Amino acid sequence: MKMEVFEMERMQSTWENVVEYDLSESGIRAVSLRELTDLGFDLEEALDTPLGYSQSNGTIELRELLMEQYPGASLENIEVTNGTSEANYLAALVALQGGDDMALEVPNFMQLWGPPRSFGARINTFSLDFASAWEPDWEGFERAVSEKTRLVYVSNPNNPTGAVLSRDAMSRIVERCERVGAYLLADEVYMGAEREQEQTPSFWGMSDRVIVTSGLSKAYGIPGLRIGWIVGPKEFVDECWSQHDYITIGPNKLSDIMAQTAVKPGNRKKLYDRTRRILQQNLRAMQEWLDGFGEFFTYNPHVAGAFYFVKYSSGIPSLELVQNILRRQSTLIVPGSHLGMEGFLRIWMGGDPEYLQEGWRRIGIEIEQLPELVQGRDL
Ligand SMILES: Cc1ncc(COP(=O)(O)O)c(C=O)c1O
Numbered sequence: 126m127k128m129e130v131f132e133m134e135r136m137q138s139t140w141e142n143v144v145e146y147d148l149s150e151s152g153i154r155a156v157s158l159r160e161l162t163d164l165g166f167d168l169e170e171a172l173d174t175p176l177g178y179s180q181s182n183g184t185i186e187l188r189e190l191l192m193e194q195y196p197g198a199s200l201e202n203i204e205v206t207n208g209t210s211e212a213n214y215l216a217a218l219v220a221l222q223g224g225d226d227m228a229l230e231v232p233n234f235m236q237l238w239g240p241p242r243s244f245g246a247r248i249n250t251f252s253l254d255f256a257s258a259w260e261p262d263w264e265g266f267e268r269a270v271s272e273k274t275r276l277v278y279v280s281n282p283n284n285p286t287g288a289v290l291s292r293d294a295m296s297r298i299v300e301r302c303e304r305v306g307a308y309l310l311a312d313e314v315y316m317g318a319e320r321e322q323e324q325t326p327s328f329w330g331m332s333d334r335v336i337v338t339s340g341l342s343k344a345y346g347i348p349g350l351r352i353g354w355i356v357g358p359k360e361f362v363d364e365c366w367s368q369h370d371y372i373t374i375g376p377n378k379l380s381d382i383m384a385q386t387a388v389k390p391g392n393r394k395k396l397y398d399r400t401r402r403i404l405q406q407n408l409r410a411m412q413e414w415l416d417g418f419g420e421f422f423t424y425n426p427h428v429a430g431a432f433y434f435v436k437y438s439s440g441i442p443s444l445e446l447v448q449n450i451l452r453r454q455s456t457l458i459v460p461g462s463h464l465g466m467e468g469f470l471r472i473w474m475g476g477d478p479e480y481l482q483e484g485w486r487r488i489g490i491e492i493e494q495l496p497e498l499v500q501g502r503d504l
Contacts, residue, residue, distance in 0.1 A: 129239040133463035145455040146484035148473040151234070151284055152343040153318065153400045153431045156387075161347075164395065166386040171379060181375030182366045183354065190388045191354055195329045195337070201359045204366050205376050205384075209314040209340035209353035210236055213278075215365040215372075216336050216355060220276040220308045221246045228269040228277040228307070230261070231465035232434070234284045237310075238465075241276075249274070250465065255436060258425050259288030266301070274307040282315040282325055282429035284343075285464050285471040289325050289428050299331045308361070310336050314353070317344030317397040319429040320404040324397070333358055343430070345387055345396045350380040403475055404431060411474040414485045418492060419501070431475025434461075436468055439497045443467055446491065454487035 141147045162168050182188075183205025191205075192198050206212040217237055221227055223245030229237060231250045241248060249269035253259040270277055279298065282289045290298070302309040311328035316339065319325060328335045340353030355365050369375065386392060404427075411433060415422045424435040439446070443460035447470070450456050461469030472488065474481060492498065 126243050128243045131236065131239050133235060133459060136459075136463065137457070140451060140457045144451065144457045146480065146487060147457050148476075148481070148484040148488070149457040149459045149471075150473045150475060151430065151432050151471070152348055153346040153403050153475040154477065155348060156346045156396065156399075161383060161386055164386050164392045165389070166383055171382065174379070174382065176378060179375055179378035179381045181369065183376065184381050184385070187381050187385050187388070190385060191356070193390060194388070194393075195327065195356050197330055198356055199359075202356055202362055204355045204362050204369065205381065206340075206353045206355060206365075206369065207373050207376050208348075208351045209312065209338050209342060211369075211373065212338035212340065212353040212355045212365075213237055213310065213312060214240055215368050216308075216310050216338060216357070216361075217241055217276065217278075218244075218368050219361060219364040220310070220336075222275075225275040226271065226273040228266075228274050230279045230283070232283075232285055232461070232469070233278075233280060233465055235463065235465055237278050246275075253283060253286055253288060255425065259283065259286045261290070261294060261298075263297070266298075270301050270305055270307065272305050274305050276308050276310055277302055278310045278312065280312040280315065281328070282318060284315060284430060285432060285434040285459070285469075286425070287315075287428050287430035287432065287434065288425070289319065289322070292326065295326070295328060295331065299328065299335065302334045303332055306334075308334050308336055308357075310338065313337055313339045314343045315430050317393070318400050318404070318431065320401060320408060320427055322428065325429065329356055336361060341384060341387055344400050345393070346400060347383075347387055347396075350377070350383055350387075352376060352380050352384040400431075400475075407474045407476075407478060407481060410478060410482065411472075411485075414482075414489070418489070418498070421492065421498060432471050432473050434464075434469055434471050437470060437492075439495045441495060443470060446470070446495075450488050450491045454491060456484050456487040458488060 336357035342348035
């Protein structure tokens with residue numbers, strides 16, 4: 126099985142812990158173990174916990190807590206995984222076979238570009254349209270989702286645009302999946318990372334073709350525990366568990382226990398509130414910085430996610446621009462080309478203000494040197 130390189134992930138894995146300023150992040154500034162203990166995680170008790178295998182599809186305690194977020198779900202509808210990425214991977218393995226078609230929303234963080242193609246599935250993309258505030262291009266959607274389509278993937282809120290689908294758009298997507306007999310894989314890991322508007326509704330419960338994936342890494346701000354989950358029809362989730370047995374067996378025992386603290390309803394609200402606060406705190410500074418370049422950056426209003434996905438007006442390929450910033454400024458951001466949309470950059474806004482300011486300043490040094498800006502100054 127030949128696997129294509131996961132471009133964005135590989136660039137991040139190579140550089141994110143090496144550069145002086147990592148602005149390639151997409152989640153909110155990470156929660157510390159101390160903050161988790163302030164939410165009630167019992168560190169003393171954890172010290173006496175034998176580090177054996179945990180329940181491989183997630184402890185009953187954790188799945189019961191997750192059930193509260195997904196009305197109508199029972200324990201068998203939920204499987205706990207190693208991050209949302211493993212949840213997505215398992216769902217694709219189960220839903221697709223060689224020769225099947227899959228429809229993928231772009232731009233996207235592109236995890237499900239490589240694996241389906243490696244086992245012989247064909248990917249048809251449909252776009253979110255920059256000019257219409259990231260509304261799906263419905264003609265493209267109808268074309269991409271056909272009778273041959275077995276899986277449709279969306280991330281809602283979307284990475285990298287931060288856009289949230291309207292309820293009408295959600296219904297339209299679900300209806301089309303039902304009509305052609307495809308599963309909808311709704312990656313909802315950014316749910317709860319809305320800056321102002323109410324929490325994004327879940328696709329869960331709209332149809333028995335819906336599979337939801339999510340995890341602690343983005344809106345909760347706890348990527349390091351590597352806890353995610355799948356919620357779906359029992360038979361589907363059962364097959365995911367079978368795949369899981371072969372791949373990682375199950376999640377880390379301590380992570381499962383800590384996750385129980387994070388997802389308790391009161392704590393979930395506190396963590397989401399923390400995320401909102403950080404986004405609200407950083408928004409104005411981010412916009413001032415972007416707008417300081419005049420017309421160079423254009424963008425849709427921020428809705429969700431700890432990043433801005435901005436269009437820039439220069440002919441330089443996004444990867445080249447990002448590599449210049451990396452090499453000369455020791456600062457990492459994500460090129461649009463790694464997200465399925467050239468001519469854009471994804472820049473983080475979920476960190477400490479001082480850290481972000483210095484990272485943005487360094488990015489600005491490289492932007493100021495682009496011929497389009499130099500010429501503008503000389504006119
Ligand atoms: C939409 C989306 N889903 C899943 C993931 C992976 O999440 P996790 O760290 O929980 O595996 C990412 C990471 O960037 C993401 O953007």
